[in-house]
Amino acid sequence: xxxxxxxxxxWKADREKQxxxxxxxxxxxxxxxxxxxQRHLLSLHQKSGAKVVGRKxxxxxxxxxxxxxxxxxxxxxxxxxxxxxxxxKLSLSKRIQAKVEPEIAFLVGKDLSGNPSVxxxxxxxxxxxxxxxxxxxxxENYDFQLPDVVADNCSSAGFVLGKxxxxxxxxxxxxxxxxxxxxxxxxxxxxxxxxxxxxPARSLADLVALLHREGEIxxxxxxxxxxxxxxxxxxxxGDWVRARFDQLGEVEFWVTD
Ligand code: OOG
Ligand code: MG
Numbered sequence: 001x002x003x004x005x006x007x008x009x010x011w012k013a014d015r016e017k018q019x020x021x022x023x024x025x026x027x028x029x030x031x032x033x034x035x036x037x038q039r040h041l042l043s044l045h046q047k048s049g050a051k052v053v054g055r056k057x058x059x060x061x062x063x064x065x066x067x068x069x070x071x072x073x074x075x076x077x078x079x080x081x082x083x084x085x086x087x088x089k090l091s092l093s094k095r096i097q098a099k100v101e102p103e104i105a106f107l108v109g110k111d112l113s114g115n116p117s118v119x120x121x122x123x124x125x126x127x128x129x130x131x132x133x134x135x136x137x138x139x140e141n142y143d144f145q146l147p148d149v150v151a152d153n154c155s156s157a158g159f160v161l162g163k164x165x166x167x168x169x170x171x172x173x174x175x176x177x178x179x180x181x182x183x184x185x186x187x188x189x190x191x192x193x194x195x196x197x198x199x200p201a202r203s204l205a206d207l208v209a210l211l212h213r214e215g216e217i218x219x220x221x222x223x224x225x226x227x228x229x230x231x232x233x234x235x236x237x238g239d240w241v242r243a244r245f246d247q248l249g250e251v252e253f254w255v256t257d
Contacts, residue, residue: 003033007040010152013138017096020138024145034150035214041153042077050079053223054108055211056133057203058154060227061195064101067231070146073197073206076154078223082134084160089256090134090235098136098157098235101228102181102243102251104174104193104200105131105161108224112208113217121204124220127165128174128200130245132253133225134158135232159225164249168201175199177246179229184240191229200226 001009006023013020023029029037042052058064058074065071084090092098109126116124136157139148149155168174174193181189197203203226208218218224235241235255242252 003036004040006037006151007044010037010041010138011044017094019096019140022139022144022148023151024148028145029147029151031147031150034147037151038076038153041151045079045081050081052077053080053083054078055207055218055222056154056156056159056225057207057227058149060197060203061229063191063195063231064228068142070149072146073203073210073227074146074150074154075207075210076156078156078159078225082156082158084134084158084253086160086163086251087253088160089254090158091256092235092237093257095136095157096138097142098134099232100181100235100241101133101135101232102179102189102191102230102245103131103133103225103228104177104196105129105159106204106224106226107165108218108222109220111217111220112204114212115209116205118199118201118205121201121208122168125168125201125204128168128171128248129165130162130243130248130251131225132160132241132243132251133228160251160253161223162245162249162251166248171247174201177248180244181230181233182242182244183233188233189230193229195229196226203227
């Protein structure tokens with residue numbers, strides 16, 4: 001199958017809420033091909049009217065690597081159509097098997113390119129925010145290998161940005177912020193921003209380096225999710241999800257039919 005056809009299958013699986021067996025079960029493809037498929041998938045999102053607003057990193061913490069049994073950082077794209085407002089509603093009517101995970105988000109104020117250092121990345125960050133990511137694998141039971149999940153845009157389905165925006169210089173230790181994920185008022189996951197490659201800005205630096213390998217840059221204005229700091233939690237209708245972050249406030253949403 002050609003990359004374009006695989007992207008169309010993933011797009012259809014998402015639109016029709018019909019999860020697929022992982023491609024790696026029947027031969028699969030390389031990681032380079034997986035990113036090519038992801039780029040075709042992006043054009044399908046764009047054809048439907050969505051606009052790219054940023055990028056996400058995945059598998060940047062031990063908690064996620066252990067949960068998903070994949071140990072290499074990966075990246076995907078975020079579009080305006082994926083955004084859910086803080087305090088808003090997430091409808092499961094369009095989702096297959098949605099899960100949520102707390103993340104640290106950046107708004108990048110200056111273009112980032114090449115292989116920047118962590119401090120160069122921090123200099124370019126305008127805002128740091130607490131965030132929640134909604135993931136929804138297009139593979140049955142989240143059963144995938146590295147190239148599968150990359151092709152599937154790293155399971156991306158949605159994101160919520162906290163209203164509180166903080167400049168990196170105004171934070172006392174971006175590399176060790178406590179994070180609590182609550183489901184219906186009960187804490188279900190605990191983490192720290194240190195779980196994200198030791199420092200969330202390391203994830204940003206790795207993202208820019210990965211994009212550079214593909215001949216791309218991270219433009220000013222991009223939103224970046226640095227990767228889950230805890231394992232992800234499954235969502236059901238009626239759930240109230242809230243994440244609480246040291247120095248970055250709270251982010252929440254409600255899950256509806
Ligand atoms: C893949 C997405 C990984 C993260 O933050 O590590 C990810 C998955 O878990 O299905 O978003
Ligand atoms: Mg994530």
